[in-house]
Amino acid sequence: MPESSPGAVRDPFQAIADPTRRAMLARLRGGALRAGDIAEGFALSQPALSKHLRILREAGLVRVAESGRERLYSLDPAGLRGVIDWAASFEAFWPARLEALGAHLRRKGDG
């Protein structure tokens, strides 16, 4: 079998826990970028950058396209989907829920 291996798999939520990585993702919203350009101005060593990219990759949030000696990174819709959906699941939960809270408290009898 060939090897477009996903390699290690990492929790996307852990991946976006780091502010630097979120900034990198934000940059990629503008379109694909060469690895080196992603952290431009971030005051980050090249190896550190590379490590962050690896984590984002393993989390499935970005993907790479090799082009000569450069790697073009871009957001990976598939991987982002999970995060987006998870967050969205909290979008419209509480209209009636606060009601429940009040009821619960009331039941406790402290009007």
Next chain:
Amino acid sequence: MPESSPGAVRDPFQAIADPTRRAMLARLRGGALRAGDIAEGFALSQPALSKHLRILREAGLVRVAESGRERLYSLDPAGLRGVIDWAASFEAFWPARLEALGAHLRRKGDG
């Protein structure tokens, strides 16, 4: 002034990085719960649970209502907003962007 102090402030993204805490948040989607009930079945010590709750609190993702000796936790829409919006910001970014990368990338396919 009294003290409904926000206390320490914590990165919400770091808060949701932990699977246990995400599970707890998920539970709270069903409405407010007593601290002890939130992790029911999680195989987690009480102190550990309490610590997770503290983190979620400091991240502004949940809030507490004291009721006697119990604390009723519920999701905090305000705090969740940030995460939701951040995630949503990646919802519709790539329609034309990948185009710039080249057809090269497209054949990668993303289900």
Next chain:
DNA sequence: AAGTTATATGCCTCATCGGATATATAACTG
């Protein structure tokens, strides 16, 4: 009052994280 229940803190330990430097690999350039 003493006992029990609900929750939070303190402290310790172990694993993981993020960054740095040095080095490796691979692809261009002259």
Next chain:
DNA sequence: CAGTTATATATCCGATGAGGCATATAACTT
């Protein structure tokens, strides 16, 4: 070819994270 450029890996280190047990605090119970 040697030299440079783009990116990745190896290794070390200090900081942080998550979990546990013991303990503190406060509120119910009897």
